[in-house]
Amino acid sequence: MxxxxxxxxxxxxxxxxxxxxxxxxxxxxxxxxxxxxxxxxxxxxxxxxxxxxxxxxxxxxxxxxxxxxxxxxxxxxxxxxxxxxxxxxxxxxxxDPGLDIAPGIHPSAVVDPSAQIGADVAIGPLVVIGANVRIGAGSRIAAHVSIGRDSVLGENCVIHPGARIAHGVTAGDRFVMQPGASVGGDGFSFVTPEESGIEEIRRTLGARADIHAQHWTRIHSLGGVEIGDDVEMGANSTVDRGTIRSTRVGSGTKIDNLVQVGHNVEIGSDCLLCGLVGVAGSSRIGDRVVLAGQVGVSDNIVIGDDVIAGGATKIFSRVPAGRVILGHPAVKMETQMEIQKAMRRLPRFAQQLAKLQETVTRLLEKG
The missing domain is CATH 3.40.1390.10 (MurE/MurF, N-terminal domain)
Incomplete structure (x- = not known):
């Protein structure tokens, strides 16, 4: 010790x-x-x-x-x-004793001959490293990790057991992935030959003219994922690859457990994404943004620098820089607090209204 x-x-x-x-x-x-x-x-x-x-x-x-x-x-x-x-x-x-991985490459690891492994890298049992992968000096790769072809890790990265890095992913120095985290899976992107029900209700705001069978066709994900320095990903969190361009995560950003970052998303530097956050495709998040637990961000949303979103906030529209938001849908935090106070008063208001109705009815009957 x-x-x-x-x-x-x-x-x-x-x-x-x-x-x-x-x-x-x-x-x-x-x-x-x-x-x-x-x-x-x-x-x-x-x-x-x-x-x-x-x-x-x-x-x-x-x-x-x-x-x-x-x-x-x-x-x-x-x-x-x-x-x-x-x-x-x-x-x-x-x-913190850190990961217990013996120096060098474990005999059971499968490392493609074209991979470039830096000095003092430790690779644990049953790791699979694909073609043309580059791993920076001092990095540690724990058991059962897979790293796909053409991916690049910087120096002193720590990849915990069972993490998955797909092909064409680039991560900077000191990247940390907790067990079960996944980077570079395909984005959730599908299309129908005709206008889909989703497209229809977006256009009509809910009205449905015709409901009929629809079949989904995959849009393949050709982009990669680009991750800066000092980024950390929690257990079982995921970052999808981009459709054409890369999904991006800025330096210093920390991603908690069970967070989903969709395809084409751009996240700035030094952000915090807490547990169960979901960021839908093509959204852009500025620097130093904090999304508390269970925050949801709709697709194609822009969130400015230094925004803080309280727990379970649902963001459906653009958020200006520096704003503190809360609620479903998201509003300024002070506005949401007033809404909550008003909701707590509703039973009392209902009782008062009922009494007023009784009074008015008696007055009308007397008149």
Whole structure:
């Protein structure tokens, strides 16, 4: 198990330390799971509010918020966090063992002779790598991964077990794919010989003149997928390839589990797409956009930079840059909050209206 002392850890996290800085830290734990630390060291707890710090055991080590008193909790050592969640990122990075893949290429892997494998690449069991694939130095490819022909991975990529990279995909440095993620599958694109029911209701806004049998013909996906640096994809998320041009995901964007990105979509840099987000084909999403869980984006929609969409928002029209939206259909968040307040008042309004109707009826009967 990896071990550093309190002083080294504080320096690595660019934070201030207190107490016995020579104590070894072997990992992280919840406050209640701590215990007295001996010369051999122990775990350090995240306890950055008094609510959590109350569970600390005397003689333990903890990360506290600035202004908290480590002596009040009987600690032997502490690190003070100027920005707690950022410090948590550094702490977890320090103790994350990462994928356990032996150096080199596993004997059971199938690597096409034309593939170019960079220095210090680790390729696990039962991996299949196609023709003309290029994998950058320091990348790690776990078991049961497949990478299709002509695809390119940058340096220090991490591809977890069972991930699928189709042909003609390009990804930059430090690309991370969690188990079961898929990049470069065909887009969901089909057409009928005559006007389809979908096209009809879009034209008529719901009216149907004639309902008859229709059969779908595939539009093949000739484009690829282009992914920037420092992109991460969660487990079982998917990015479809483009029809003619490539689907694009900008550098620094993070995609959560079970996210669907359709064909021809363009996503900017440093975006967050949370679990169960669905982005339909040919939509364009700007930089630093946050789509919370279960957000849906209709096809051919343009979303400006720095937009934040709250959970389960459904976006059917263009969203200007910088707007915070919520609801189904999406509106400004403050508007949606007023709508929700008004809806909660509806039962009371209905009762008041019923009483008014009774009063009016009695007055009319008397008149």
């Amino acid at each position: 990896k071990s550093v002392n309190i002083g080294e850890l504080a320096k690595a996290l660019d934070a201030r330390s207190w107490g016995d800085t020579s104590l070894p830290v072997t990992g992280a734990a919840e406050p209640a799971a701590t215990g007295p630390v001996g010369p051999e060291g122990g775990v350090i707890a995240m306890a950055m509010s008094p609510k959590y710090a109350e569970a600390l055991k005397p003689g333990s080590m903890a990360i506290l918020a600035e202004g908290m008193d480590p002596e009040a909790y009987g600690l032997k050592a502490a690190i003070f966090a100027p920005r707690p969640r950022l410090l948590m990122a550094g702490l977890t990075r320090t103790f």
